[in-house]
Amino acid sequence: MTTSTETVSAAEHIFETAQTPVQRLRSILHRYPALSPAIVLLVSIIVFGMLNERFLLPGNLSLITQQVAIVGTVALAQTLIILTAGIDLSVGTAMVLASMVMAVMATENGVSAPVALLIGLTVGLMTGLINGMLVTKLRLPPFIVTLGTYSIFLALTLLYSKGSTVRGTDMPALMTWTGKSFPVAGVNVSYGVVIMFLLYVIMAWVLTTTAWGRHVYAVGDDPEAARLAGVRTTWVLRSVYISAGAIIAIAAWLQMGRSSAASPNAGADLNLDSITAVVIGGTSLFGGRGTVWGTLLGALIVGVFRNGLSLAGLDVLYQTLAVGILVIVAVSLDQWIRKAR
Amino acid sequence: MTTTTASATTAPATSKGAGTPVLTARGLVKTFGRVVGLDGVDLDLYAGEVLAIIGDNGAGKSTLIKCLTGAEIPDAGTIELDGKEVHFRRPEDAKEQGIEAVYQNLAVSPALDVASNLFLGRELRKPGVLGTLFRQLDIKKMRARTREELNRLGITTLQDVTVPIESLSGGQRQAVAVARAAAFGSKVVVLDEPTAALGVRESNQVLDLVRRLRDQGTPVILISHNMPQVFEVADRIHIQRLGRCAAIVTPDSHSRTDAVAIMTGAAEA
Ligand SMILES: Nc1ncnc2c1ncn2[C@@H]1O[C@H](COP(=O)(O)OP(=O)(O)O)[C@@H](O)[C@H]1O
Ligand SMILES: [Mg+2]
Numbered sequence: 001m002t003t004s005t006e007t008v009s010a011a012e013h014i015f016e017t018a019q020t021p022v023q024r025l026r027s028i029l030h031r032y033p034a035l036s037p038a039i040v041l042l043v044s045i046i047v048f049g050m051l052n053e054r055f056l057l058p059g060n061l062s063l064i065t066q067q068v069a070i071v072g073t074v075a076l077a078q079t080l081i082i083l084t085a086g087i088d089l090s091v092g093t094a095m096v097l098a099s100m101v102m103a104v105m106a107t108e109n110g111v112s113a114p115v116a117l118l119i120g121l122t123v124g125l126m127t128g129l130i131n132g133m134l135v136t137k138l139r140l141p142p143f144i145v146t147l148g149t150y151s152i153f154l155a156l157t158l159l160y161s162k163g164s165t166v167r168g169t170d171m172p173a174l175m176t177w178t179g180k181s182f183p184v185a186g187v188n189v190s191y192g193v194v195i196m197f198l199l200y201v202i203m204a205w206v207l208t209t210t211a212w213g214r215h216v217y218a219v220g221d222d223p224e225a226a227r228l229a230g231v232r233t234t235w236v237l238r239s240v241y242i243s244a245g246a247i248i249a250i251a252a253w254l255q256m257g258r259s260s261a262a263s264p265n266a267g268a269d270l271n272l273d274s275i276t277a278v279v280i281g282g283t284s285l286f287g288g289r290g291t292v293w294g295t296l297l298g299a300l301i302v303g304v305f306r307n308g309l310s311l312a313g314l315d316v317l318y319q320t321l322a323v324g325i326l327v328i329v330a331v332s333l334d335q336w337i338r339k340a341r
Numbered sequence: 342m343t344t345t346t347a348s349a350t351t352a353p354a355t356s357k358g359a360g361t362p363v364l365t366a367r368g369l370v371k372t373f374g375r376v377v378g379l380d381g382v383d384l385d386l387y388a389g390e391v392l393a394i395i396g397d398n399g400a401g402k403s404t405l406i407k408c409l410t411g412a413e414i415p416d417a418g419t420i421e422l423d424g425k426e427v428h429f430r431r432p433e434d435a436k437e438q439g440i441e442a443v444y445q446n447l448a449v450s451p452a453l454d455v456a457s458n459l460f461l462g463r464e465l466r467k468p469g470v471l472g473t474l475f476r477q478l479d480i481k482k483m484r485a486r487t488r489e490e491l492n493r494l495g496i497t498t499l500q501d502v503t504v505p506i507e508s509l510s511g512g513q514r515q516a517v518a519v520a521r522a523a524a525f526g527s528k529v530v531v532l533d534e535p536t537a538a539l540g541v542r543e544s545n546q547v548l549d550l551v552r553r554l555r556d557q558g559t560p561v562i563l564i565s566h567n568m569p570q571v572f573e574v575a576d577r578i579h580i581q582r583l584g585r586c587a588a589i590v591t592p593d594s595h596s597r598t599d600a601v602a603i604m605t606g607a608a609e610a
Contacts, residue, residue: 210476210478211464211478212476214453215461215462217452218450221451222448222451224448225446225448225450226450226461227412227431228412228432229432230431230432230462230463232433289452
């Protein structure tokens, strides 16, 4: 995207403002928010690879990507919302609601698979619309709105599905197609992973090259400034929640493929795990700063840590401990970086 | 920019305060709960003039210009632009009519770069399907236009239009905000305390810009606390007091002390 002249001027700018090496480092990290998670991921892959030779085996790498695909997709939706200085605690339950609707439609209601997926997509869009309308109409903090809709979507899921799981073997093949894989250079890549990656490419492109993308950042940066500059902040916020809903519905499809089932009890961890990925990926919880690639790196870091630690024979509780430490370190780093001027 | 030259030729600003006003407001009222921001304010702005608004803190200066530029919706009163009644509900409604403002809180987006800020809310898209169907921004063109505008306005403090606003000094940020208003304000430019955060040299640059806009035929509303500046650059001075217009004076008719006395209520107009 950047031409050589732009890179040169960016470098000049950094040299102007930063005197000491530490300040210079901070300015660079400030300008490229995905840089620190990229370094962390690289270092952790090298370290875990040295600790256990099984870590770098194609089968294990394939497993990590598949484990990351669902949380990675949900975290993409979460990134959009956090970029507007919001937060969405309902992404997990919204995803489960969409997946249960898709599964029940395709089995008990006998709807064809593509139509069932479209109905699930509509459900995802609706969950986003509800969150977006509550945030913009009632002007409630997104934290409170989505805390409420978290429970509402959960209750709707249980009411609708009567608490029972739909098995993948009972569904049409398309419903679980995302779990199938094909080999690339010896590594099995699932269609779900490809879909997740495509969503990242599209969203990165939209955020960096369209006016809507600029407006998402502007609204998260300073909503009043954006409004006074002529940005339709209400519309931007609503469209962000609706887009997030669409991405969550796609995550629901990936989830059915990955676990070959649609269960009303899946996805409870996704609310916090998605926020974790976003934060580790360098996106600021204060809004207006961050990239979707950072989030993908953040999701991969969590996946690599969990996988690497379990290969090292450590208990799950140590994985959770490690992720907790990562989050605190990432937020502290963000605070420090934000002091750069 | 064509409108600017047109109005300059059709309405030569020989006698200030004469002719038909570009912008008229009558009986503007704006309350915030129990706080009265504006208590029935009239205002006329003529082509090719600099109208200063002065007044104590809380006198309603910012509220007045927010109502004129769509940032606030008045509770009562009418606004006319070129003799036609307008109802601005959002800032972009006023912008569409060529009314631009720099608000007191600046309203720039710190993380976006200079060019993105200049074009925020009216981004240029690429020609052809890339722009229409794929909504692609023409980033090169926006940067080039930004450089052009900065040059045209004589703003020399901004060399690199690709740096984020937050890495700029207060004066440079102000320059971006003023440049945005000047670049797009084809009818009216409103500046709310644009020199408050600036040093002497930068303040003078802004005042030069105000004069240049006026000389090109674009009327300017300037809110300022700096009496020497106001008396240097203004053609007429609207004195706002307790939500009302206390008086309209000119630098010729009144001295600075007179104006301050009216402003503080020590003297009647
Ligand atoms: N958004 C708002 N909410 C509540 N009160 C406001 C708001 N904006 C302005 N006011 C009040 O209206 C009055 C006029 O304010 P303002 O127009 O900002 O004055 P000035 O710009 O002359 O200092 C003040 O009493 C101020 O507290
Ligand atoms: Mg004010």
